[in-house]
Amino acid sequence: MADSRPIGVFDSGMGGLTVLSELVRRLPNERFIYLGDTARVPYGSRSPRTVLRYSLEIAAFLGQSDIKMLVVACNTATAHALPELRARMSIPVIGVIDPGVRALLSRTKSRKVGVIGTRSTIKSGAYETAIRGIDPGMDVTSLACPLFVPIVEEGWMNKDFARLAVREYLTALRDHGVDAVVLGCTHYPLLRRAIESEFPSFTLVDSSVEIADAVTAMIQERDAASAGPGSVRILVTDVTEQVSDLKRLFFPHPVETIEEVVVPELHV
Amino acid sequence: MADSRPIGVFDSGMGGLTVLSELVRRLPNERFIYLGDTARVPYGSRSPRTVLRYSLEIAAFLGQSDIKMLVVACNTATAHALPELRARMSIPVIGVIDPGVRALLSRTKSRKVGVIGTRSTIKSGAYETAIRGIDPGMDVTSLACPLFVPIVEEGWMNKDFARLAVREYLTALRDHGVDAVVLGCTHYPLLRRAIESEFPSFTLVDSSVEIADAVTAMIQERDAASAGPGSVRILVTDVTEQVSDLKRLFFPHPVETIEEVVVPELHV
Numbered sequence: 428m429a430d431s432r433p434i435g436v437f438d439s440g441m442g443g444l445t446v447l448s449e450l451v452r453r454l455p456n457e458r459f460i461y462l463g464d465t466a467r468v469p470y471g472s473r474s475p476r477t478v479l480r481y482s483l484e485i486a487a488f489l490g491q492s493d494i495k496m497l498v499v500a501c502n503t504a505t506a507h508a509l510p511e512l513r514a515r516m517s518i519p520v521i522g523v524i525d526p527g528v529r530a531l532l533s534r535t536k537s538r539k540v541g542v543i544g545t546r547s548t549i550k551s552g553a554y555e556t557a558i559r560g561i562d563p564g565m566d567v568t569s570l571a572c573p574l575f576v577p578i579v580e581e582g583w584m585n586k587d588f589a590r591l592a593v594r595e596y597l598t599a600l601r602d603h604g605v606d607a608v609v610l611g612c613t614h615y616p617l618l619r620r621a622i623e624s625e626f627p628s629f630t631l632v633d634s635s636v637e638i639a640d641a642v643t644a645m646i647q648e649r650d651a652a653s654a655g656p657g658s659v660r661i662l663v664t665d666v667t668e669q670v671s672d673l674k675r676l677f678f679p680h681p682v683e684t685i686e687e688v689v690v691p692e693l694h695v
Numbered sequence: 696m697a698d699s700r701p702i703g704v705f706d707s708g709m710g711g712l713t714v715l716s717e718l719v720r721r722l723p724n725e726r727f728i729y730l731g732d733t734a735r736v737p738y739g740s741r742s743p744r745t746v747l748r749y750s751l752e753i754a755a756f757l758g759q760s761d762i763k764m765l766v767v768a769c770n771t772a773t774a775h776a777l778p779e780l781r782a783r784m785s786i787p788v789i790g791v792i793d794p795g796v797r798a799l800l801s802r803t804k805s806r807k808v809g810v811i812g813t814r815s816t817i818k819s820g821a822y823e824t825a826i827r828g829i830d831p832g833m834d835v836t837s838l839a840c841p842l843f844v845p846i847v848e849e850g851w852m853n854k855d856f857a858r859l860a861v862r863e864y865l866t867a868l869r870d871h872g873v874d875a876v877v878l879g880c881t882h883y884p885l886l887r888r889a890i891e892s893e894f895p896s897f898t899l900v901d902s903s904v905e906i907a908d909a910v911t912a913m914i915q916e917r918d919a920a921s922a923g924p925g926s927v928r929i930l931v932t933d934v935t936e937q938v939s940d941l942k943r944l945f946f947p948h949p950v951e952t953i954e955e956v957v958v959p960e961l962h963v
Contacts (some may be wrong), residue, residue, distance in 0.1 A: 465740075466741065474933050474936075546937065550936055573849055574851075576845075577841055583842075586863070591856055600830055666741050668814060668818055
């Protein structure tokens with residue numbers, strides 16, 4: 428039976444549009460509502476408690492649109508809020524970490540894997556916990572790369588500058604014998620070329636591709652596909668100057684407007 | 696007559712501590728209350744309306760501590776909120792832009808000046824407006840340098856990487872004949888060495904030094920100095936992992952604790 432209810436997707440900002448982009452490509456008949464919390468981005472430098480509160484507020488807000496599934500397209504929010512979101516919502520909630528971890532583990536040969544992300548994602552240990560939950564003997568090196576997001580947002584992904592930052596951060600991983608690296612931040616797929624050119628030996632796992640696979644599989648499993656037509660709404664909490672530039676950077680599909688909304692505060 | 700009421704200082708985050716540091720050095724007998732809005736940093740990528748709301752909320756919050764003066768140690772907040780803050784508060788409110796502009800104009804010989812800052816500060820045109828208000832014929836080039844803040848916060852100020860970013864951004868200023876540049880962001884003084892080594896011909900104006908001069912002058916004028924002892928309280932809206940690292944980076948004075956506070960929302 429067709430289920431025409433929309434799929435909710437959220438991120439701290441516009442980066443989650445890399446995930447939405449993959450989802451739209453795979454599931455063109457679905458209706459998507461994306462919320463980018465641009466008034467409070469970046470979550471990567473907030474405390475876990477604050478990230479949890481923001482995530483619950485957004486889930487409550489998107490819940491009002493009768494969504495059939497919630498995709499947490501933000502590594503930091505997945506790290507700090509996924510169990511609580513699952514406990515509170517009666518619909519499936521898919522985070523960005525588990526699908527990436529499963530792909531990572533299937534692709535390493537050296538059994539030495541790398542996780543890169545924002546400070547908060549790395550500090551949370553969420554990827555490491557997920558990896559060891561599946562394979563306790565895996566050698567995991569986690570590394571925060573705080574400059575990658577601003578480099579991408581500045582559009583400097585293909586400059587020498589990006590390659591220098593990549594080298595500065597990732598040499599330690601290579602020296603340790605890591606052969607597979609998960610891009611634990613939605614912005615990082617845009618640095619794929621810079622990373623591959625500096626470190627051709629790495630197999631890179633793109634979480635946005637993996638989460639889109641997971642969502643597609645879950646929709647098939649539950650027989651919850653929409654009969655179409657598909658659509659995309661993009662909401663943000665602050666229409667900043669950057670919003671439309673970043674939309675173009677991360678989501679190369681036509682969308683009529685970007686709507687500004689207010690997400691009510693919860694007192695948790 | 697001595698006035699022992701504290702001086703309130705605020706910034707979107709920890710960067711304003713460069714201003715506080717100068718203030719404490721000049722005015723060791725004063726009591727300072729600093730508020731860093733680390734739960735909502737960076738203001739530089741928010742809309743003007745949002746920055747105004749946050750600034751009014753913080754002013755109201757600090758106003759409860761019976762401050763004798765409010766120092767807006769944030770270029771973005773100064774750009775978007777200074778007139779409104781002055782209209783609403785019965786105490787002097789000093790922003791970071793005017794003192795920097797006066798110093799800039801006194802130091803250029805080529806009559807071509809540069810302003811560098813965050814996207815939002817530059818977009819606001821606040822420096823340009825202030826410059827032309829004093830000297831309508833001045834040749835002003837304004838330039839957003841969004842990567843400078845994350846480079847400083849990563850502690851990479853003295854790496855090749857910082858010099859490459861400096862060159863990438865500032866070559867256009869030099870080519871245009873600019874001889875004096877105001878560092879229109881509280882983080883930028885930490886890049887002074889990198890800028891000077893790439894562009895020795897620039898005279899750099901450090902707003903934190905200039906605002907400290909302005910505050911000192913105003914206290915003398917009003918005969919409002921405190922008899923001492925001086926003290927410093929540092930408040931933040933989110934105690935993130937980075938808070939104590941940044942405190943060390945920007946404020947090399949002893950402070951017992953960093954306190955977390957909640958700034959109530961205003962509905963404006």
